[in-house]
Amino acid sequence: MSSDVARILGAAARGEFPPPDGSTTIVAQPNGRDAGVLSFTAHSVVFLDEDPDWIRAELAAASTDPLVASMTPRFHAALMARTGRYVNAVDLMTVAGALPGEPGIALREIEDKEHPRVARALKYREEVRVWAADGGVLIMGRGVAGRMEVAVEVDEGVRHRGLGRALATAARHLTPDAVVWAQNTPGNARSVRTFQAAGYRPVGAEALLVAGQDDGPELLSGLSRLPQPA
Known part of the structure; x- marks a missing residue:
């Protein structure tokens, strides 16, 4: 960068x-x-x-x-x-430093470029990688100015069990950079609390000017379906 x-x-x-x-x-x-x-x-x-x-x-x-x-x-x-x-x-x-070792949660990487999660992420990020866990998805890729960004999603049926926090923490183990970034809509308090519980600290706010059609607002604005941290 x-x-x-x-x-x-x-x-x-x-x-x-x-x-x-x-x-x-x-x-x-x-x-x-x-x-x-x-x-x-x-x-x-x-x-x-x-x-x-x-x-x-x-x-x-x-x-x-x-x-x-x-x-x-x-x-x-x-x-x-x-x-x-x-x-x-x-x-x-928000931003968090990289952590050593392997993630403390079982993940399986999705390598199919046609997978909906991968295809959508590729519209906004580069070097996209997506991992699935039981009940959740972890998405990483290079966004604004090449920074490494993370997004997570958690299924409705497994909320309130700490999975969102575990996925956000896993990104700190998987990032190839010294830090990893996340963007959270402030009104989505569960998302904000989850990432802060995973060690992400707030540094400012951003409003991105996005070109083209918006077919994935939750991916751009920081992940809307996160659980309360356990």
Whole structure:
């Protein structure tokens, strides 16, 4: 990962954040797919191949408070109208360090590229791998600026048994990188608690500008069917 966005995310994973000065940093998209807004404490990052003067004018019009302007519906609506993309959700960004050894849960990898879980994940991530467990699915792949991301799903009938936490923890053993990222919709409190119980810590928020049709919102916004941690 060599883009400005990758460097900003890498620093955040180490606990090094942009200055909390109420300003907004504007950088280029890391690739044609990834565009959006990152929000840290009192600092935002817009990664979008658009006129910086236009972006700053829209931020000023969105709110008189620079601390919240980048995450307002008005600013996101302006970005969508300008780019033809859409904002699926504002997500909580969380990150966790890699763990040694094998996962503490039995997993079987799904290698069929036509499998619905694999095919859908490939629309938004690269180097996708999917594992099945009894009652759940673990999905990993490279998303924004090449970061390794995890998503999990848990069947309705096996909730409240700690499976979501076990799958999220397994990703920390399986990641080839020093860290692994997860995105959680803040209103999905079960998902947030599950990933925090698995050692993922919040570092900020993000709103991605997604191109094309949305046929898997839960995959983009951080996994909607997670159990209460046991």
